[in-house]
Amino acid sequence: MRLPVTSVQVTEVERVTPRTARITFEAEELDPGVGGSPDQQVKLCFPRPGQDAPVLPERNDDAMGWYQAYLAIPEAERPWMRSLTVRRRLPGTRLLEIDFVLHGDAGPASAWAERARPGDRLGLVGPSELYARPVPLGSAVAAADWVLLAGDETALPAIHTLLAALPAGTTALVFVEVADRAEEQPLPAPDGVAVRWLHRDGAAPGRPLTEAVVAAELPAGTPFAWLAGEAAAVRTLRRHLVEERGVPKASIEFTGYWRHRFTQDDAPTAEDLADAREKSAQATAD
Numbered sequence: 001m002r003l004p005v006t007s008v009q010v011t012e013v014e015r016v017t018p019r020t021a022r023i024t025f026e027a028e029e030l031d032p033g034v035g036g037s038p039d040q041q042v043k044l045c046f047p048r049p050g051q052d053a054p055v056l057p058e059r060n061d062d063a064m065g066w067y068q069a070y071l072a073i074p075e076a077e078r079p080w081m082r083s084l085t086v087r088r089r090l091p092g093t094r095l096l097e098i099d100f101v102l103h104g105d106a107g108p109a110s111a112w113a114e115r116a117r118p119g120d121r122l123g124l125v126g127p128s129e130l131y132a133r134p135v136p137l138g139s140a141v142a143a144a145d146w147v148l149l150a151g152d153e154t155a156l157p158a159i160h161t162l163l164a165a166l167p168a169g170t171t172a173l174v175f176v177e178v179a180d181r182a183e184e185q186p187l188p189a190p191d192g193v194a195v196r197w198l199h200r201d202g203a204a205p206g207r208p209l210t211e212a213v214v215a216a217e218l219p220a221g222t223p224f225a226w227l228a229g230e231a232a233a234v235r236t237l238r239r240h241l242v243e244e245r246g247v248p249k250a251s252i253e254f255t256g257y258w259r260h261r262f263t264q265d266d267a268p269t270a271e272d273l274a275d276a277r278e279k280s281a282q283a284t285a286d
């Protein structure tokens with residue numbers, strides 16, 4: 001299996017909320033069979049100052065080879081790389097939609113998205129099972145009594161695709177934390193799905209979300225839980241579900257999407273490394 005690394009060009013930019021830019025990209029190459037499944041992550045490569053387009057790692061035939069190729073690019077030219085989610089793959093085209101949270105100019109992804117215009121170019125790594133294991137949604141939901149989805153605005157694109165893929169009749173509780181009311185977005189909410197919006201309104205990231213889940217009356221039985229967003233909040237939620245609600249670890253998919261006060265380039269903390277070990281043990285057990 002080859003990992004696709006390709007160039008993408010912006011075709012459309014839409015502000016869907018004051019702090020969300022929905023950007024449509026056309027990929028130079030995109031396998032027609034990928035990118036349409038729920039919770040599909042990709043990596044985007046952003047140009048360094050002075051570059052019109054990022055220098056891309058060479059394609060590679062093994063899972064981590066592409067990353068070695070990325071590291072081999074001289075540091076001053078090496079693109080910033082960030083993880084994003086495919087919100088929508090437009091069928092029959094090479095178009096992908098990605099929602100960027102605009103959190104200011106501190107990060108290259110957010111700063112780029114704030115100013116993106118049709119014609120701008122980035123690099124795309126993936127979508128591919130080579131580095132991102134798809135959530136086993138069908139089997140996980142079949143084995144569970146109900147579904148819990150909890151995250152912040154960075155998790156909204158994934159939550160959107162997960163909700164759209166839930167089997168009819170699934171009981172699901174969804175908790176989404178956003179900056180304020182203006183950041184709410186329409187979500188698919190079939191029968192049985194209840195969505196609770198939580199507004200930070202200046203509170204610390206992750207606090208409204210963790211407080212709401214901890215205080216919530218949850219349905220009986222074992223859920224399949226999917227958690228994503230600020231890493232410390234995700235860790236708190238997972239601990240709460242395991243230690244106070246008795247949810248088996250194997251029933252919880254969790255990913256720290258970003259770290260308060262750390263960039264994606266900063267070294268992982270001891271807690272990040274512990275999370276990564278747990279996730280890889282879980283993936284091996286599946």
Ligand SMILES: Cc1cc2nc3c(=O)[nH]c(=O)nc-3n(C[C@H](O)[C@H](O)[C@H](O)COP(=O)(O)OP(=O)(O)OC[C@H]3O[C@@H](n4cnc5c(N)ncnc54)[C@H](O)[C@@H]3O)c2cc1C
Binds near residue numbers: 041084103155262
């Ligand atoms: C699998 C996966 C899927 C993801 N999908 C999406 C997606 O679809 N859309 C999306 O917008 N993000 C998504 N993210 C999160 C995104 O990768 C991070 O927010 C990333 O840090 C943004 O990069 P940056 O260059 O803007 O900021 P960085 O350079 O990484 O960080 C700069 C500063 O900004 C802060 N920061 C970073 N993100 C946020 C934020 N969201 N709110 C407030 N402060 C922040 C950091 O704490 C740091 O202080 C995903 C992450 C993962 C792992």
